[in-house]
Amino acid sequence: MMLGAVQFGVLAACIVLFVPMGMAGWHLSRNKMLFFSGALFITLAVGVHLTPYFPSFSAFIPSSSSLPSSPTVVASSVNRDSCISSLHEIEFHNQDSRNNDSTSEKKSWKWVDSNKGVVDCEFQKLSKSDASDLLNGSWVVVAGDSQARLMVVSLLELLMGLDEIERVRGDLFKRHSDYHTTVDVIGMKLDFIWAPYVSNLTDLMVEFREKRYHPDVFVIGSGLWDMLHVNNATDYGVSVSRLKDSLMPLLPVTPEFEFEDRPVVVRSPLMFWLGMPTLINSILNTEEKRAKMTDAMWYAYDEQIYKSKLVRNFGGPLFLLDIHYLSSGCGRTCTVDGMHYDGIVYEAAVHIMLNALLIESQQRLS
Ligand SMILES: *[C@@H]1O[C@H](CO)[C@@H](O)[C@H](O)[C@H]1NC(C)=O
Numbered sequence: 045m046m047l048g049a050v051q052f053g054v055l056a057a058c059i060v061l062f063v064p065m066g067m068a069g070w071h072l073s074r075n076k077m078l079f080f081s082g083a084l085f086i087t088l089a090v091g092v093h094l095t096p097y098f099p100s101f102s103a104f105i106p107s108s109s110s111l112p113s114s115p116t117v118v119a120s121s122v123n124r125d126s127c128i129s130s131l132h133e134i135e136f137h138n139q140d141s142r143n144n145d146s147t148s149e150k151k152s153w154k155w156v157d158s159n160k161g162v163v164d165c166e167f168q169k170l171s172k173s174d175a176s177d178l179l180n181g182s183w184v185v186v187a188g189d190s191q192a193r194l195m196v197v198s199l200l201e202l203l204m205g206l207d208e209i210e211r212v213r214g215d216l217f218k219r220h221s222d223y224h225t226t227v228d229v230i231g232m233k234l235d236f237i238w239a240p241y242v243s244n245l246t247d248l249m250v251e252f253r254e255k256r257y258h259p260d261v262f263v264i265g266s267g268l269w270d271m272l273h274v275n276n277a278t279d280y281g282v283s284v285s286r287l288k289d290s291l292m293p294l295l296p297v298t299p300e301f302e303f304e305d306r307p308v309v310v311r312s313p314l315m316f317w318l319g320m321p322t323l324i325n326s327i328l329n330t331e332e333k334r335a336k337m338t339d340a341m342w343y344a345y346d347e348q349i350y351k352s353k354l355v356r357n358f359g360g361p362l363f364l365l366d367i368h369y370l371s372s373g374c375g376r377t378c379t380v381d382g383m384h385y386d387g388i389v390y391e392a393a394v395h396i397m398l399n400a401l402l403i404e405s406q407q408r409l410s
């Protein structure tokens with residue numbers, strides 16, 4: 045299929061404008077150059093395909109002889125996508141130890157090692173030092189409701205250790221407030237932004253766009269608060285669509301478009317959507333929650349995320365951290381109030397996120 049000249053023009057403008065802008069903000073330590081070259085390659089690949097049909101485009105790209113060999117890159121990108129899709133293959137274990145009078149329960153999680161994708165992709169739980177290395181010098185923003193706050197706790201636990209996190213826990217859990225910190229040893233800046241409604245996330249995106257300055261890694265997600273306080277899935281859907289529109293200018297180029305009947309995938313910046321957890325209605329801790337946060341309402345809210353094409357599995361820009369799937373895998377014993385889960389669930393999500401970052405940067409820790 046041939047694209048019209050106008051679309052070429054728009055595309056070229058997008059690439060020229062947004063790719064450098066998108067890349068300017070990325071500085072994930074060791075991976076810096078890899079991120080850079082990955083994004084650059086995509087630009088070049090798109091450029092090369094377009095060049096014959098759009099002569100002036102060639103002004104922006106180096107001669108094709110300097111390109112890396114395409115076949116390997118195509119192969120590795122296929123591989124990357126299959127690895128991304130296996131990332132949630134995680135199982136939880138409860139080991140009851142009843143050898144004593146006291147019953148102590150120890151929970152653990154791991155990737156399902158009978159899964160071929162998991163084996164091939166060599167996912168790994170990152171150690172403190174690997175994670176520090178990966179995030180050294182970067183700026184991470186986590187924005188959303190209480191689920192997002194729990195995600196911050198797990199990320200900081202990994203980077204700072206349990207003792208340190210106890211020290212900051214008080215600040216972090218001040219109700220309904222933002223939290224800013226730097227992990228000094230690795231110069232990582234982390235902002236938690238209390239954004240209970242999707243419209244708060246949209247405002248944040250607009251702010252980043254206006255300042256032309258955005259984090260290296262975004263983790264955003266709001267839903268539960270809205271469900272409790274607004275309880276209207278249609279309205280939620282409208283907000284989610286607006287959020288999606290506000291994200292688009294932050295992306296280097298349209299995530300996917302067709303060229304010669306072949307989809308061309310362009311990697312977006314490192315943005316994650318934190319899905320809503322499984323709700324266990326019978327143990328929600330207030331009457332109001334039990335009345336409003338029903339399974340039917342959960343599905344009505346969740347449907348909006350797919351309908352609005354916000355997440356990648358459904359053609360959108362954000363990588364889904366599927367807390368629903370993880371929390372239901374951990375199960376009833378992992379939550380006291382039916383909506384906030386034990387740290388282990390968010391810990392798994394943190395490792396999924398870090399592995400996604402590694403995959404995106406085409407890098408393995410040795
Ligand atoms: C038995 O209980 C003690 C503390 O009450 C604990 O330190 C020990 O690890 C327990 N042993 C087993 C096998 O669970």
Ligand SMILES: *[C@@H]1O[C@H](CO)[C@@H](O)[C@H](O)[C@H]1NC(C)=O
Pocket residue numbers: 073176177180181229230
């Ligand atoms: C972080 O990166 C800087 C240089 O970019 C390096 O000097 C420092 O040792 C790194 N820190 C860690 C903990 O990796």
Ligand SMILES: *[C@@H]1O[C@H](CO)[C@@H](O)[C@H](O)[C@H]1NC(C)=O
Pocket residue numbers: 238239240241243244
């Ligand atoms: C979030 O959005 C709501 C509704 O638009 C607004 O009332 C509230 O002040 C915002 N909260 C924050 C923290 O920005």
Ligand SMILES: *[C@@H]1O[C@H](CO)[C@@H](O)[C@H](O)[C@H]1NC(C)=O
Pocket residue numbers: 276277278279
């Ligand atoms: C949700 O909000 C819309 C208006 O935005 C309204 O038309 C609709 O009736 C509401 N739905 C419910 C179930 O209240």
